[in-house]
Amino acid sequence: MKIEDSQIFGFIKDYLNEISIKDVKKGEYLEKVGEESGNIYYILEGTIKIENVSRTGLKIFVDEVSEDEFTGHISKVRGTKTCLHCDLVVRKSGRVICIPKRLMDKLLKNDNFANFFYDKTSLRIYYMYKKFLLERLFTWDEIVAYHILENSKDGKFKYKSMYDVCERLNISRKGLYNVINRLVYEGCLEKPSNKSEFVIKDFERLMELASEVSRFYQAER
Numbered sequence: 001m002k003i004e005d006s007q008i009f010g011f012i013k014d015y016l017n018e019i020s021i022k023d024v025k026k027g028e029y030l031e032k033v034g035e036e037s038g039n040i041y042y043i044l045e046g047t048i049k050i051e052n053v054s055r056t057g058l059k060i061f062v063d064e065v066s067e068d069e070f071t072g073h074i075s076k077v078r079g080t081k082t083c084l085h086c087d088l089v090v091r092k093s094g095r096v097i098c099i100p101k102r103l104m105d106k107l108l109k110n111d112n113f114a115n116f117f118y119d120k121t122s123l124r125i126y127y128m129y130k131k132f133l134l135e136r137l138f139t140w141d142e143i144v145a146y147h148i149l150e151n152s153k154d155g156k157f158k159y160k161s162m163y164d165v166c167e168r169l170n171i172s173r174k175g176l177y178n179v180i181n182r183l184v185y186e187g188c189l190e191k192p193s194n195k196s197e198f199v200i201k202d203f204e205r206l207m208e209l210a211s212e213v214s215r216f217y218q219a220e221r
Contacts, residue, residue, distance in 0.1 A: 001044045003097065007068050008042050011113045012097070015106075020098045022046075030088040031072065038101040040072040046094015053088045061167045062086055063128055067094070070107070074121050131170075138213050140171060145209035146180045146217075148189075148198070157189075158197040188199065 003009055003021065012019060024030055030041060030048060041048070048071050050062040065071045071088060073179070099107070107113045134143060147169060148157045157163050165178050180198075183189045188205050189198040200206060 001067055002182065003044060006042070006044055006097075007116070008097070011107060011110065011116065012099070018100065022096050022098055024090045024094055024096055026090050026093045028090050030090060032087050033085045038073075038106050040070060040074070040099045040101075041088075042068050042097040042099065043069050043071065044095045044097060046090060047092035048094070048096075049089045049091040050086045059167075061170055063124060064168075065090065065124065066092075069124070070117065070120055071096075080200055093160060120152045134213065134216065137216065140175055140179050141182065142209050142213050143169060144171075144176065145183070145188075145206045146213040147185075148200070149203075149206055149210050152200060155200050155203075156197050157200060161196070 024046060031037065031039075031109050043066060045067055047064060047066045050071065052060045052062055054060070073085075084165075108117065109129060119148055147165070150155060157204065162173065162176060165171075169176070171179075180189070182199075183206075186202075186205065188200070188202040190201050191198055
């Protein structure tokens, strides 16, 4: 996406000499905990993964944002006393606009920009909250069934890796394999050998399992 085609362009067109555009590559860190630049980033292309890392090294998937979305340490912009310190990892290569804090402070004095910024970031928080509720309202069988149906095409659920599925759903590998094995045993799925995919054999059963999760996601705010 060209910067001129982005939703933010109308707000920053008079400040182009104060921003920079950075090419980011898959796997690299945009920001690391303890090395925060204070920048806010607006994604033109690509995908950024936000993850929290505990002192013991446990990584927790927080969110994933793509083009025409903000990322960075949003809590600092909002002026909260405590901040959520996370690593920002490039999941898909692309380009981001780097907005320094001094310019961000200036832009937020514009009510239209402030509404634009807070609307976008509040919506991300809303989605994160729904995901938090999801894990407490439904069983893993229901959640995994919904994920499979939502990410299947032509009767096949293809996945990058089981680790990736675990990360996106915030489920342990043991928990995921237990669910998958049950679905295979019940005849809902079939696993071709040496392929990162499952063939859906019983759509009706999966849809039945996923029905309440589907209603939850489709509910109005």
